[in-house]
Amino acid sequence: MDEISNGMAATELTARLGQDGVRWRKSAYSNPSGNCVELAPLPDGGVAVRNSRHPGGPALIYSRGEMAAFILGAKRGDFDDLAF
Secondary structure: OOOOOOOEEHHHHHHHHOOOOOOOEEOOOOOOOOOOEEEEEOOOOOEEEEEOOOOOOEEEEEOHHHHHHHHHHHHHOOOHHHHO
16 A cells, blocks of 8 residues: 555545545534534554545544644643634
């Protein structure tokens, strides 16, 4: 299989891993118009992230460690100034 890389089209990611290999999900806090990010676990333990308004657009790929650091920072409030 070709390497999965940052910025690849989310549709290409699905084509490489198959429909069952990429299961996108979004937060229950997402607004009804769909303005949110979606995440999908990857077979190697990484996480793909895409914009829900552009499902075929670029997917950013992060390792488990990178996602853990981001989530811990978000829980701690490190990014609150960006959302409120």
